[in-house]
Amino acid sequence: MFAKPTHQQAIALAAVFQACHLVDQLANTGAANASETELCLSALLNQNPGSIEELYGSEQALETGIDAMNQLLGEHRDPQRYASITLVYVLAVLSIERQLQARPVMLNNIAEGIEKAHRQAQHFSVTHSNVVANIASLYQQTLSTLRRRVQVKGNPDYLQQPGVAERIRCLLFAAVRSAYLWRQLGGKRYHILLTRRALLKALSR
Secondary structure, eight states: OOOOOOHHHHHHHHHHHHHHHHHHHHHHHSOOOHHHHHHHHHHHHOSSOSSHHHHHOSGGGGHHHHHHHHHHHSSSOOTTTSOTHHHHHHHHHHHHHHHHHTOHHHHHHHHHHHHHHHHHHHHSOTTOHHHHHHHHHHHHHTGGGSSSOOOOOSOHHHHTSHHHHHHHHHHHHHHHHHHHHHHHTTOOHHHHHTOHHHHHHHTOO
């Protein structure tokens, strides 16, 4: 018997979907929702949250991710609303997170780098260009070296802009962080592949 997904697992996964959707937005338009981006980066820099509510705030802040899950995993999908590439990114992120678990040295380097970025963000802001640049650089030095990587597709005019590329890397980092939490809470890949209805039902208490 498959274990049923829990509400907390579903919320953590919604955060993965939200970050991946923002990546798709950036890649195709050069812009993404500012408050949702800030939420993703704040969650990335919070390595010791007291609760999932402390990490993401109200569930309304994850409305985009929750909606994306419903649209991309539900029986009545609306491909016009959320590009299916978002789901491709989500599955790639989950694969990256699994690879990361087998690399304790890289995990330690990431923890140290995130802590430095956290201290920097306290002096500036979570979305300050210096903070974003440092997180993006850490992503390149660590996750970008793994065998499985996220192949981001979009408008080359935007993807070639350094600022856009850096924010994309930051959001992918945030997605991996939420995927790590999802797994810690007991989230399993089969929840997405085999128990979608139960997963979506778990989104609501």
